[in-house]
Amino acid sequence: MLKKGNILYSMFFGKCPKCHEESMYVEKNSYKLATTLKMNKKCSSCGQRYHIEPGFFDGAMYVSYALGIAFSVAAFVLANLFFTPTVWQTFGIITLTMIVLMPLMARMARSIWINMFVHYDKNAVQKYKESQKNNFR
């Protein structure tokens, strides 16, 4: 199973890429569409900022495109395992898959994108706590 410390754990569950302690998103349920992409400013456990620079998550669009292709191919292959769909049925199946999975793919794209730049550090929480202590001295 995916556990803390595995990069896929952060990618699939939208956890902080640095400490894997908490979700990057304000709302846990990605199907509450008004808040699907609403993110916390930073991780309260390790202090990692999520919007590293202005427009940081624009790059997640490239990842989203790749995910869309991957899920489309998967839907096509799965449909063809069970029956032989016509072109229009294939189009419908892929469109439906894209619509249903859109919130999940949007979040996963952001998670994959930020994980390309921020890497897991098992001591991140401890380091952050120590730096906070030093700030108050």
Ligand SMILES: [Zn+2]
């Ligand atoms: Zn964190």
